[in-house]
Amino acid sequence: MAELNVQIGDLRLKNPVMTASGTFGYGTEYTDFMDLGRLGGIFVKGTTLEPRQGNDYPRMAETPSGMLNSVGLQNKGVDYFVEHLYPKIKDYDTHMIVNVSGSSVEDYVACAEKLADLEKMPAIELNISCPNVKEGGMAFGTSCQSAAEVTRRVRKVFPKTLIVKLSPNVTDITEIASAVEDAGADSVSLVNTFLGMAIDVESRKPKLSTITGGLSGPCIKPIALRMVWQVYHAVKIPIIGMGGICNWQDAIEFILAGATAIQVGTYNFIDPMASVKIVEGVEAYLDRHHIASVEDLVGKMNYL
Amino acid sequence: MKVRDFTICSNTRLNDRNHLIKVTPVDNSPLPEMFPGQFVQILVPNSPHVFLRRPISINFVDEKQHEIWLLVQRVGEGTDKIATLSAGDTLNMIFPLGNSFTLPTTKGSFLLIGGGVGTAPLLFLGKRMREKGFEPEFLLGGRSEKDILQRDDFEPLGTLYYTTEDGSLGEKGFVTQHPILQQKKYDFIYTCGPKPMMVAVARLAQECGIGCEASLENLMACGFGACLCCIEKTVKGNVCACTEGPVFNIKELTWLN
Numbered sequence: 420m421a422e423l424n425v426q427i428g429d430l431r432l433k434n435p436v437m438t439a440s441g442t443f444g445y446g447t448e449y450t451d452f453m454d455l456g457r458l459g460g461i462f463v464k465g466t467t468l469e470p471r472q473g474n475d476y477p478r479m480a481e482t483p484s485g486m487l488n489s490v491g492l493q494n495k496g497v498d499y500f501v502e503h504l505y506p507k508i509k510d511y512d513t514h515m516i517v518n519v520s521g522s523s524v525e526d527y528v529a530c531a532e533k534l535a536d537l538e539k540m541p542a543i544e545l546n547i548s549c550p551n552v553k554e555g556g557m558a559f560g561t562s563c564q565s566a567a568e569v570t571r572r573v574r575k576v577f578p579k580t581l582i583v584k585l586s587p588n589v590t591d592i593t594e595i596a597s598a599v600e601d602a603g604a605d606s607v608s609l610v611n612t613f614l615g616m617a618i619d620v621e622s623r624k625p626k627l628s629t630i631t632g633g634l635s636g637p638c639i640k641p642i643a644l645r646m647v648w649q650v651y652h653a654v655k656i657p658i659i660g661m662g663g664i665c666n667w668q669d670a671i672e673f674i675l676a677g678a679t680a681i682q683v684g685t686y687n688f689i690d691p692m693a694s695v696k697i698v699e700g701v702e703a704y705l706d707r708h709h710i711a712s713v714e715d716l717v718g719k720m721n722y723l
Numbered sequence: 724m725k726v727r728d729f730t731i732c733s734n735t736r737l738n739d740r741n742h743l744i745k746v747t748p749v750d751n752s753p754l755p756e757m758f759p760g761q762f763v764q765i766l767v768p769n770s771p772h773v774f775l776r777r778p779i780s781i782n783f784v785d786e787k788q789h790e791i792w793l794l795v796q797r798v799g800e801g802t803d804k805i806a807t808l809s810a811g812d813t814l815n816m817i818f819p820l821g822n823s824f825t826l827p828t829t830k831g832s833f834l835l836i837g838g839g840v841g842t843a844p845l846l847f848l849g850k851r852m853r854e855k856g857f858e859p860e861f862l863l864g865g866r867s868e869k870d871i872l873q874r875d876d877f878e879p880l881g882t883l884y885y886t887t888e889d890g891s892l893g894e895k896g897f898v899t900q901h902p903i904l905q906q907k908k909y910d911f912i913y914t915c916g917p918k919p920m921m922v923a924v925a926r927l928a929q930e931c932g933i934g935c936e937a938s939l940e941n942l943m944a945c946g947f948g949a950c951l952c953c954i955e956k957t958v959k960g961n962v963c964a965c966t967e968g969p970v971f972n973i974k975e976l977t978w979l980n
Contacts, residue, residue: 444949451724464951472961479942479952483772486944490951493961636774688945689766689776691726691817 421705422712423698425459425679427657428580428605430514430541432459432680435713436670436698439661439684440465440518440544440584441490445504446511452691456512457698459680463508465518465546468526470496474551480617480626485636485663486685487615489551489629492520497530501537509539518584520546524559524569531577541579545570545604548586548611550633560586560611563598574603582659585609585650587639592646593653600654608659608682609650610643635685637663644676651677651718665693667700674701677718724947725755729814732790734806738869740797741840742806743782745790746814754791757784758823759848760938760970763793764946766815767801768808775944777801780844780915780969781819783876791818794843794872820946821969824848824913824936827857831910836862836898836924838916842872844938845915849880860884862901864920868892899923909933925973935973939964 423434437460443449446461455461473493480487494500500517508515517534521527527545534540547560547569559565570583583599585592587610596607612633617626643662650658660678664670665686673681683694690696701713710716729746736742748754764776783792797806808814824844827833833852835845842863852859860882865871868891877883885893886901894901898920904927914924915938928935941964943953948966955964957975962968973979 441951442949448947448949452726473951473954476954476956477942477952478954479944479950481773481775484774486774488944488950488952493951493954685774685944688950689774691945691947 421702421710422714423702423705424712425657425714427582427659427680428542430460430580432514434459434698434701435674435680436694436701437462437659437680437682438687438694439682440546442684442687445508446515447507449687449691453695457695458513460514460516461511462516462518462544462682463504464494465492465520465549466494466497466500466530467492467520468497468530470494470499475628477626477628478632480632482615482617482634482636483638485634485638487617487627487632487634488612489627489632491551491629492549497533501533505537505540509537514541515539516542516544516582518544518546520549520552522552524572527569528572528576531573535577535579542582543577543579544582544584544608545573546584546611548584548588550586550588550612550614550631551629557586557588557611560595561589563594566595567598567602570599570602570604580605582606582608584611586611587642587646587662588614593649596650596654600656604656606657606659607650607654608661610639610646610662613639613642635663637665639663640669644672647673647678648676648720664697667697667704670697670701671704671716674713674716675718675720679714679717724817724820726815726817727752729791729816731808731810731812731814732788733810734808737872741872742795742797743873744793744795744805744808745785745788746793746816747788747790749813751789754784754789755819757781757791757819759851760823760844761819761821762946762969763791763816763818764820765793765805767804768812768814770800770804773801773804775801776817776946777805778820778940778943778946778965780938781847782843783847783850794840796840817946821965822967824938824970826851826855827911830857832907833857833859834862834909834912835859836864836912836914836916838864838898838920839866839870840872841916841920841938842877843915845913846873846876846880848913849877853880862886862898862903864898864916897923899927911935914938922978925976925978928973929979936970937973937976939969939971941969
């Protein structure tokens with residue numbers, strides 16, 4: 420049996436398959452469907468310092484092989500998370516990781532400080548790439564200077580594993596990845612959603628209340644894969660790859676391109692058991708190819 | 724909630740847009756308890772670029788035949804694919820999802836108002852009400868006679884009233900213009916249909932001091948509370964229509980504010 424363990428910062432994951440923030444609630448939404456302990460980790464819904472109601476309806480539009488969303492970080496705030504949600508999820512037999520977002524550097528820092536005190540919260544994912552909020556979010560992830568600044572400031576107050584989630588809505592994602600690596604990030608996760616839009620031709624109205632939103636699903640996979648491959652050659656820290664992953668073949672592609680671990684996102688909505696099926700598929704692939712450990716496969720694409 | 728494969732027992736075309744599809748579990752496993760107002764999420768087969776499941780309300784549960792009935796309106800590529808499946812084909816569904824209509828606890832007069840394909844969950848609700856000894860009445864509306872679905876199935880459940888926009892069946896006009904609403908005092912109204920119709924029904928219910936529940940059909944991705952896309956603005960703030968709904972008491976909604 421192949422070894423599925425992988426290392427991300429100080430975290431030892433039982434396998435490289437995790438679920439992406441915003442697609443998996445707090446894990447509790449999926450307990451009818453699977454044993455959460457089968458997963459390498461769960462990234463819970465984007466959490467902010469203050470509660471947020473999110474954007475108006477409609478927040479979703481289906482597109483070919485994908486969907487647009489403009490949820491806008493609806494959540495009850497970090498204090499509610501610490502008091503009411505963390506106690507319910509802390510004993511799941513997997514790593515629970517909070518995705519942290521904010522509209523100012525001070526927000527990110529305050530939020531991270533509160534989470535640093537939680538014993539069973541081994542890591543956070545800094546979301547500097549949400550395209551659906553008016554202030555902050557993606558604004559931090561589209562310039563090297565602001566990405567590095569927020570990473571550096573959070574690094575000072577958060578001693579555990581710090582993952583920074585990158586936006587694909589940039590000219591050169593490798594520059595941002597290098598900037599957050601230099602600022603102290605333990606890992607980068609990529610990619611968040613692509614900014615997109617859709618219009619109803621009969622009413623001539625946008626399909627989202629916010630006009631633009633984030634595109635996800637299989638339609639973005641080739642671009643996400645390319646970005647992971649580029650970042651793999653630009654940084655030394657481990658990469659968590661995501662973008663349209665639906666099955667074990669997709670997961671193996673990301674690993675070959677340079678991802679140490681992967682996140683399953685939008686496809687959780689279509690097949691709630693997809694992530695567990697991917698764990699099984701990756702393991703079978705490694706056995707079939709006589710590869711001792713999944714870590715031996717990271718970045719090992721054969722060139723033509 | 725479960726994810727399960729079903730076999731299509733029959734697919735009957737009711738009119739140019741609507742199909743009644745009856746399904747039974749592939750493995751003959753027992754059906755979980757289901758309640759009127761709940762829905763299923765259907766995986767669209769043979770259509771790789773139609774990505775999301777399609778939410779369809781439970782039209783009826785036939786315990787004897789071990790079947791779930793689904794009324795599917797063809798509104799796009801996904802529902803077209805589902806509507807063109809044949810007996811013997813397989814459907815993958817996540818079910819049962821959402822809350823349900825609140826059954827009455829005391830005797831009274833109850834009106835179930837449906838418009839178009841929105842009559843679907845009212846058949847199941849009417850059946851459950853009959854089983855509990857209540858006498859539901861139905862006010863069904865549509866553009867014309869052919870748009871009033873499943874009249875033969877509603878018939879044994881209670882008194883039926885109709886409105887059509889062209890006057891081809893029942894009163895001419897919208898459901899809220901039917902004279903029965905002036906003639907009779909109802910204790911509670913249940914409604915499902917196009918949003919403008921439900922808003923009009925809610926307004927009428929509020930003006931007459933009648934309690935009312937409405938079943939919503941907000942656009943959704945997952946159907947089980949993970950994606951936060953199907954939110955409805957309520958007096959408690961934004962809530963997921965898939966888990967806190969799809970049935971809401973109109974007092975919780977902000978439609979009339």
